[in-house]
Amino acid sequence: MNYNARRVNPAKAIYHKFIPESVRNPVGMARRRIVDRFTRLSHSESLPPPELLMNVQMTPFVDEFIRIGERSARSIQSALQPCVPAAAHVLDFGCGCGRTLLPLSKTTAWELHGCDVDSEAVAWLARTASGDRFRVNGTKPPLPFAAESFNAIYAVSVFTHFSEAEQYAWSAELARVLVPRGVAAITTMGDGVIENFPAHVTPENRARLRNCGFLFIEDERAFNARAAFHTLGGLTRLLSAEFDLWQHYERGLDGFQDLTLFVKR
Numbered sequence: 001m002n003y004n005a006r007r008v009n010p011a012k013a014i015y016h017k018f019i020p021e022s023v024r025n026p027v028g029m030a031r032r033r034i035v036d037r038f039t040r041l042s043h044s045e046s047l048p049p050p051e052l053l054m055n056v057q058m059t060p061f062v063d064e065f066i067r068i069g070e071r072s073a074r075s076i077q078s079a080l081q082p083c084v085p086a087a088a089h090v091l092d093f094g095c096g097c098g099r100t101l102l103p104l105s106k107t108t109a110w111e112l113h114g115c116d117v118d119s120e121a122v123a124w125l126a127r128t129a130s131g132d133r134f135r136v137n138g139t140k141p142p143l144p145f146a147a148e149s150f151n152a153i154y155a156v157s158v159f160t161h162f163s164e165a166e167q168y169a170w171s172a173e174l175a176r177v178l179v180p181r182g183v184a185a186i187t188t189m190g191d192g193v194i195e196n197f198p199a200h201v202t203p204e205n206r207a208r209l210r211n212c213g214f215l216f217i218e219d220e221r222a223f224n225a226r227a228a229f230h231t232l233g234g235l236t237r238l239l240s241a242e243f244d245l246w247q248h249y250e251r252g253l254d255g256f257q258d259l260t261l262f263v264k265r
Ligand SMILES: C[S@@+](CC[C@H](N)C(=O)[O-])C[C@H]1O[C@@H](n2cnc3c(N)ncnc32)[C@H](O)[C@@H]1O
Pocket: 001, 055, 056, 057, 072, 093, 094, 095, 096, 097, 098, 099, 100, 115, 116, 117, 118, 121, 137, 138, 139, 140, 155, 156, 157, 158, 223, 224
């Protein structure tokens, strides 16, 4: 998920207007490769290899991984901190190679756990964060955790790619592993964000999102290429069997995805 799509930089707009795409693309890629090489050389901590980054953000660039991870961790921490005690057990559902979890582990005292279907990302994270707190899960529930294992769960950019059936199935499963009154923080793409995906902006898709509160665009190439959009009403309906809506922060994940907190009923 590219969070940068929303920012309009005047210098960049002029560059885009006057320099043809055939020149811009190779220049831009060369610049990003240099920044990437420099970031990897200058960073003292271990960083995930490009192929793991592709599965998380669809680009191989590590500066993007660091920048987005730090912002995302800040958003999750400020939303959850008022209601999740310091000693809480918190699950990062769909943690990938720890883009959000690693920076969050530096700024909170929560006992952080992670799970993902990507076994290589989980193995890398387990080595890097040196813990026995990371698990691989299947593409369908259940998760490899006992009932009521966690005080809180967050899922960053995961429900943004689930089909409607998967939204129901995983919401029930997250509820199973949460304690009663536990909190789930789910990020989603709201109806304004669809403008960042010109191919999906059709009258039919807009009408579907408006009328059903949910729109899913299938794409068989990759999990991250699928796109799910939710209105708040649509998201609340999908999770309503297990959760009550508690707080909604429109574009609360660093100004791009919505961040919504639910409490297990
Ligand atoms: C866009 S990435 C976001 C990763 C991470 N949450 C972050 O913000 O960096 C989506 C992640 O969801 C994972 N994923 C896909 N299906 C999943 C499932 N059924 N259960 C857990 N994780 C899943 C993918 O492997 C990928 O790591």
